[in-house]
Amino acid sequence: MNAPTPAAGLAASAPPAAAPDAVLEGAGLGFGYGVGDAVFRDVSLKVERREIVCLLGASGCGKSTLLRVLAGLESADAGAVRFLGQPLTSPHPRSALVFQQASLLPWLTVERNAAFGLDFTHQPRIAEAVRRARVASALAAVGLAGREKAWPAELSGGMAQRVALARALAREPELLFADEPFSALDAITRAEMQSLLVELVHRWHAAVLLVTHDIDEAILVADRILLMGGRPGGILAEWTVDIERPRSAAPEAVARLRLEILEALRRSSLR
Ligand SMILES: Nc1ncnc2c1ncn2[C@@H]1O[C@H](COP(=O)(O)OP(=O)(O)OP(=O)(O)O)[C@@H](O)[C@H]1O
Ligand SMILES: [Mg+2]
Known part of the structure; x- marks a missing residue:
């Protein structure tokens, strides 16, 4: 079956040749809520066009805060965010956000x-x-x-x-920010939504920055996984996931990567 294409008016064309490769770039980012220690310090990361990047890390390590800074919802105390090559000071019209709660009116x-x-x-x-x-x-x-x-x-x-x-x-959107978008769903619906997300962002030619604390979710959807941790938080490790999709068809490679990430996550929680 051929995948349906978006209707007229929907983004389906390749980006102009002169456009920057990175949709999003954060350089030397630091942030604190003004109480206690900084949440994160000196965080640098990039999301390339059409790339799905998962930000993984233990609860409370600062993933949602970093996503809010990268999305332009909070201002960094240090460093700078660029969206499509331009400095970002507020949410960009070509970005979109999805959170754990659908927040429908x-x-x-x-x-x-x-x-x-x-x-x-x-x-x-x-x-x-x-x-x-x-x-x-x-x-x-x-x-x-x-x-x-x-x-x-x-x-x-x-x-x-x-x-x-x-x-x-x-x-x-050129970039979809998603903060644990499926964590309130039952396991089957969640798996369906994870596959749907990958299919849709490929079809829409969008990039994704997905925050999750679920290793399996990250391995299923990501092109690249960033592990966040430490106090103040930073990016501790990175994996490029080159397992062919659908990844459920490669259980051994998935299991190997899962173990590697789990071990890094364990080490990060001991820091
Ligand atoms: N509005 C706020 N005011 C003060 N501190 C905050 C605020 N929001 C978050 N924090 C603190 O900042 C730190 C990082 O929180 P954040 O929500 O970014 O973590 P997280 O990695 O997304 O966690 P989880 O996986 O549980 O969603 C935590 O110590 C949290 O208590
Ligand atoms: Mg969070």
């Missing part, structure tokens, strides 16, 4: 929730027909065609998270 239908990310003031204005096409295509891509008029209260957790994903895709 209960008084809006599925369709209007999916369109919601197109209404932000910093989002470029688009024609109504393009907007409708983008939303319809994104909802179809996450398997919710026909449920446009449903209310959030009628959705399962997995369906709500699909709407959140559609809302992000409708923005045609």
Whole structure:
């Protein structure tokens, strides 16, 4: 079966040749909440175009805080963030965010929730027909065609998270920031959503920075895995995951990498 292509108006073209390779670059980043020690210090990382990078680390090591700084939701105390080669000071219109909770607005239908990310003031204005096409295509891509008029209260957790994903895709992001987007879902729905995420970002030509503390999730979806840890936090290790997809077809390679990461995670928690 051929993979469906996005409808007219959705991002499907290759980036211009002159565009920088990295969608996102953080250099020498430091951040503290002003109470106690810094959360992280001297963190540098890159996300290339169309790359899926997972940020893995023990609970409380600063992953969500780093993601918020990289997404422009918090200002770094030190260092700088660049998005598509330009300094980033606030969330970029070509980025999108997905969190653990779908955070749908209960008084809006599925369709209007999916369109919601197109209404932000910093989002470029688009024609109504393009907007409708983008939303319809994104909802179809996450398997919710026909449920446009449903209310959030009628959705399962997995369906709500699909709407959140559609809302992000409708923005045609160059980069999707995702903070434990599937951790509230049951195991089967979660596995489905992980595969769907990979399929969709490949189809939309988007890059992803995914925060998780689940090693299996990281190995299943990532092109590259960064391990965060230490106090203050830093990037302690990095793996390029060159296991062919679907990775479930290569259980031995997955198990080997899993052990290696687990060992590094254990060592990081002893630091
Ligand atoms: N708003 C805040 N004010 C003060 N401290 C905070 C705030 N948010 C987070 N912290 C602290 O910053 C540190 C890093 O928190 P963060 O939420 O980034 O960790 P995390 O790696 O995402 O954890 P988890 O895996 O549990 O989500 C923690 O010590 C946390 O208590
Ligand atoms: Mg977190």
